[in-house]
Amino acid sequence: MPGLKILIVNATLASLTGTETYVRDLALGLLRKGHSPIVYAPELGQIAQQLQRSTVPVVDNLNRVGVVPDIIHGNHNTELITALLHFESVPAVFYCHSWRDWISSPPAHPRIVAYVGVDDTCRDRLVCEHGIPEKRVRVHLHGADLERFKPREPLPDRPSRALVFSNNANQWTHLTAVKEACKRTGIEVDVIGSGMNASALLPESLLPKYDLVFAKARCALEALAVGTAVVLCDAAGSGPLVTTGELDRLRRLNFGIRALSEKVDPDLLVREIARYDPRDAMEVSRRIRASSDLESVVDDALALYREVIAEFRDRTPSQSTDESRAVAEYLRWMTLAVRRKQAECESLLANSLTLRLRNRLGRLPLMERVLTRLARVVQRNGT
Numbered sequence: 032m033p034g035l036k037i038l039i040v041n042a043t044l045a046s047l048t049g050t051e052t053y054v055r056d057l058a059l060g061l062l063r064k065g066h067s068p069i070v071y072a073p074e075l076g077q078i079a080q081q082l083q084r085s086t087v088p089v090v091d092n093l094n095r096v097g098v099v100p101d102i103i104h105g106n107h108n109t110e111l112i113t114a115l116l117h118f119e120s121v122p123a124v125f126y127c128h129s130w131r132d133w134i135s136s137p138p139a140h141p142r143i144v145a146y147v148g149v150d151d152t153c154r155d156r157l158v159c160e161h162g163i164p165e166k167r168v169r170v171h172l173h174g175a176d177l178e179r180f181k182p183r184e185p186l187p188d189r190p191s192r193a194l195v196f197s198n199n200a201n202q203w204t205h206l207t208a209v210k211e212a213c214k215r216t217g218i219e220v221d222v223i224g225s226g227m228n229a230s231a232l233l234p235e236s237l238l239p240k241y242d243l244v245f246a247k248a249r250c251a252l253e254a255l256a257v258g259t260a261v262v263l264c265d266a267a268g269s270g271p272l273v274t275t276g277e278l279d280r281l282r283r284l285n286f287g288i289r290a291l292s293e294k295v296d297p298d299l300l301v302r303e304i305a306r307y308d309p310r311d312a313m314e315v316s317r318r319i320r321a322s323s324d325l326e327s328v329v330d331d332a333l334a335l336y337r338e339v340i341a342e343f344r345d346r347t348p349s350q351s352t353d354e355s356r357a358v359a360e361y362l363r364w365m366t367l368a369v370r371r372k373q374a375e376c377e378s379l380l381a382n383s384l385t386l387r388l389r390n391r392l393g394r395l396p397l398m399e400r401v402l403t404r405l406a407r408v409v410q411r412n413g414t
Contacts, residue, residue: 045076060329141349150285212300
């Protein structure tokens, strides 16, 4: 069977967040299986460079793609609509990776044949909030690259080193509570993530050094594959220590936001740390490695691509007016979504302690003169 030409589109490849690393692993997996992945994102960075070194074509402008793909794999709405407009006769699938992000909201378009949630939570967003018919929705759970994330040595009887593995970790989110909980339990703690300017391109080399990891979603899955104990925790909330008793349920939730049902509180985190059991963690890791291989993720995607291509081939072609109206509706929705986000940011800024303090200082005659002179100096220096 000839290989497929698959255009994978993503909002960005400029950082090391979940969808970027997902795109990298998927594209490399497709390439290994004899297919031709092409990756498009308006912003490029480290992940794009990794892909290009591995001979996967990466572009930030679709005009540079000189072939017509067999299918478009969209992870974010704007980029998928852009690709559908550029390639006028190509079917698409949309993967929803987030319960909250507006860029993960599913667009409606006649050539989007199937939708995929990466967990049961995202599946519910597609079906229950956006009216996607159940028959058009699948759930494809994430997998870990088991060749990269190899098993560590057996865990010690009690944890001595912990890692906060999250791009959202900083002193204003959950990091302070985690540090306090680790301090109470005598555990050293480090951080990996862009929120602390500590991104790690090769986390597989770091995870085996830790006994306990605080993470969610893909980060939690990779830590479990290595064999560390994992407490589900992120800026959105905290959850349980992952044990064999709850593994199946938490796996269906992608160890994500629906599992983070409690507040981030040092007392609650200490409670979960106390449940640390090295033998149970080893069994959790064994089960993850038996059921969450990246190869199965790639195979599931390929099976869906072929199904969608076959179904689209047998369909009556959609009318251009239907496609134009779908794009017009998306633009209307996106305009409102962007305005709401802008209003939220303006409200947050207006109510910030820093802004209120600046405004109060500006009302003092002496401080007003100082601030005015400082502003002139900054303007002259161009900084």
